[in-house]
Amino acid sequence: MAAPLYAWPWEILGSCKIAIYGFFLAKALYSRYQEESMKDAWSLHIFIVCMLRLLMYQAWTSYSNMLFFTRNRQIVKKGVDFRQIDKEWDWDNFILLQAIVAGLALYIFPTSATLAVWNQTGITTAIALHVAISEPLFYTIHKSFHGDYLFTNYHSLHHSSPVPQPYTAGHATFLEHLFLTVVIGVPIIGSFAVGHGSIILIYGYVLVFDLLRCLGHSNVEIVPHQLFDLVPFLKYIIYTPTYHSLHHAEMETNYCLFMPLFDALGNTLNTKSWDMHKKNSLDSGKNGRVPDFVFLAHVVDLSSAMHAPFVIRSIASHPYYTRIYLQPFLPVSFAMMLLMWAKSKTFLVSSYNLRDRLHQTWTVPRFGFQYFLPFAAEGINKQIEEAILRADRLGVKVISLAALNKNEALNGGGTLFVQKHPNLKVRVVHGNTLTAAVILNEIKDVTEVFLTGATSKLGRAIALYLCKKGVRVLMLTLSTERFRMIQKEAPADCQKNLIHVTKYQAAQNCKTWIVGKWITPREQSFAPSGTQFHQFVVPPVSPSRRDCTYGNLAAMKLPDDAEGLGCCEYTMERGVVHACHAGGMVHSLEGWTHHEVGAIEVDRIDLVWEAALRHGLKPVSTIINY
Template identity: 60%
Template sequence: MYRMERQDSRTKENGIVEDESACFPGEMGAPLFAWPWQNLGIYKYLLYGTFVAKLVYSSTSLEGTEKDSRLCEHVLHLCILRGLVHQLWSSYNAMLFLNRTRRVSPRGIDFKQIDREWDWDNFIILQSFVGALACLSFPSSMANLPMWNTRGLICCVMLHVGLSEPIYYWGHRFMHSQHLFTHYHWLHHSSRVTHPFTAGYATFLEHILMCVIVGLPIIGTILVGFGSISMIYGHVLIFDFLRCLGHCNVEIIPHQLFDAFPLVRYFIYTPTYHSLHHTEMGTNFCLFMPLYDALGNTINRHSWHIHKEISSAAGNACAIRIQVIWVGPIQSTTFLDTNVAFHFLGHACYVGPVQDFLALFLHPPRQPSRVLGCSQYFLPFAREGINKQIEEAILRADRLGVKVLSLAALNKNEALNRGGTLFVNKHPNLKVRVVHGNTLTAAVILHEIPKDAQEVFLAGSTSKLGRAIALYLARRKVAVMMLTQSTERFKSIQKEAPIEYRKFLVQVTTYQAAEHCKIWIIGKWTTPREQWWAPAGTHFYQFVVPPIIPMRRDCTYGKLAALRLPDDVEELGSCEYKLERGVVHACHAGGVVHLLEGWTHHEVGAIDVDQIDVVWNAALKHGFKPL
């Protein structure tokens, strides 16, 4: 939930009440509701093979014609460009670092909406075939179209304004009649938060009608003899561009434009204007021009006021009820391809390499980078730049009034900034609480270890997590073989344990010492050769980043400590790293628990062993679940 308080106050003030009926499904068995290729899944893209095959045949066969070849080329080019337009708008929509203050709706899109809109591009397939059939139906008019015709561009605009706009307006109003809305149009309105992909999310019947809206200006211009290739490309791509603009959840049109030229507001709609149609459905029916809403007396009376408020970023200093932002490894590249982040990238093994490539490509290793790959954290000369970015994020969060900032992942590396201690000591008056979340990570690992365990082997035993795990297990009278070459560091940790439990901490210097232990806790990189010292049946618990490579088929490997989110969490629409939906790393969950409990201390540096059970019980109390 993000900036919900602001939205609620604005909604009540303006008298806008969201129509909850839009959230409930209507009839799904109506004629022409479903797409003909609905059950094909990803194989629907084979339908484009028709144009590819025709293009190849026309290019290689003596019987092929240049006209057929050019037609197929243009259809395929247009399909690619239209998909690119929607993807670029979707990418911009996800760039919170650019548009955070101009969000039309503070809500986020969730997995349910993402899954519903997964086949948003069905209309591109449909219109490609309809366009090809139209070309074949008027071969004489389509033959030898010039590349450019200025009169054709003017004619196309006039036909759009005089035909497409009013037809869409009245057709859209008709779609809101009880019968058609219940059987068809409810599907589009089931997306409560508009997104560029929502523009293409509708039934088969509605997109058949949309083909008429898109095609009328093109066909009309060609029939009067003013057609051109640029007119076709321009009309289709600008049409998609404006559709995406209206469904984008970011206000990009400045209110100063309408203040200086009041009449302009009737000739171009805004994301705010269209979003009000999704919250108060009896208003704002236009395609792109509010002029027809004005003529039909269906303009929402709050359109310009809310547009000005959002465009000017008013209310930034408002109170924040609860603000939870997941900044996992995936989220830094979500804007590149949101569909991938929403679905399978969270399970892919190439996430780290992709991030490393982006980080090195976008920023040299010695320069501060806003796109951080895993490998950069281990480069000594990159530490200063990384810490600078983390410090800037903390200070910015402090200015915004954020309650808790969770470092998590490699941002809290001991060698990097001593687990966040560097920032807290440098800025002692921080209002934001800095949390590394390691206490909950330790709790998750410790509660996965069998209660009847008598002996464990611990690699990375002198790290923050290793130290806490060793001391906690010693209190449970579990013998801990601590792998470390430093006797001084081992004795320092041993002295922290109560005298009666110190005997349970044993220093070992080789992996071979654990060849009879079946519980290995890995907190440092372990090579395949070192793993072979574990006996068959060993389970490897891990808190090392990146995780070790599983090489033993006769052993089992745990994942990084993670928790399942509470059932009432809403508006989560991306996966964390390699985790499934609704699962987050324990260190991230630790920051949320810190916020929910209202704790006022920083959680940085060494882990307080006495707090492990406290944090664990607090997480369970708030609905987090172990995997």
């Protein structure tokens, strides 16, 4: 059973708690059109301050997770995993609490006085009260919460987040935030009590308070050490992200709110604070650890672009789907698309560790539809080439190409880059060997399959593999020449298992379809009842038959020891990646030294599959009953 005042009173409301914010807005609007009382004008100020605070924490969190800006400035060099994201889901409870306390205070002590916009004396009074009361009060309370009982029953929740983030600042118990409300309220209430309150004081003090809390929890060192070299006493006036991170690492030190002066006076100052800050500041200009493996992704569309982990962390931690409430922000996504085109640089979007190897996802600043524009091909290939050369310069061992980045018509499945740069040290991998293995291992105990996209890279490998196993493969293609070429690759005694068909009607009695080319609902209608649709087409086929089942795109679940993974790969579930991504990962883990580009080596399919299982990757077979 939880300790008293551990849980939040509105916990039962879940996400519906946001309706409480709406109460303040509704009250202000009612006042504006009905009563025009000063008391209810305060409701509008409370609502606006809450929205600005939410925006402040979101903006700082987005910045903290922009790895393409912050990777060399990070203090705790770990990714924020799903567990931490879930724990901090209700990080904003304290903002709601302080809004309710402010609303109740105004209800109990109503005022009709006209509030000044600016009052210099009030600002000075608030600063004095903050230094004289709020700072030592917070220091004392915070230190008390590190005692055995209070820490075990309350404060340990805050310290359960391994990587400090701006949201971590709000991740604490109800009791702790009651005390914090007092700390933040003293300078404001004190200034009003002596008759020097103002609107600017309320907005300014609260937002600066939040800004400094976000700074301390950001895990990104942005305060230059030269500032303290120039004015040494400043190090006791303002803390840094490094200073606060030391409190999370060595908890019996650095208790202060924002001013290390009180740690110095209380003899709780961590002696490593300034040296570590200087080191982190200096290291910000150096490249950090080189990743062992890079997955080169691309943006699918404007909507999915908002699924990036640095946009909204909580959304990225779940599989992508179109969220109605994000659609108004599509113009922002469009503007970012134009900016990415102008910048023309590959971005680092996520990072995690597996078996002591650093794995990163970079993204080419191109959207899905661009890959189908003939005039865009040269520019896209140039960006992919630059990413490969950059990985080669850094010392990356393997770079794997995502779906459209390895399009056969675009660059021959990566062959273009290997031929152009024969001395590459980085291994270029399309990962399709494992994709083929995943699809083939989903197909059990069949004697006949119908294959669309039959002459593609994956279609060819699947057809050749199955025909060797004695399975009849109905290969749908209009090109007799391409069919003959594939048929000749099969052993002489297996060639009879490859059947050339040109119409969907040829599969009316086949209950196993392998779809490698988009098919319409009408084309799906030719399949008999009970058909299982396997697929490797991008985007996936839309299910239209209620009497059939549909498989998702080939994917594999990462090993359980993957660390720092906190975002989902497009529509995949947590910890699941596309098979081509996993294929590049296996290439890296095995230490293979060949490039995997161009045509799939059919004889390696079983080898790659066994290697994937040996390294702890698990097949994911999701069947959709429409």
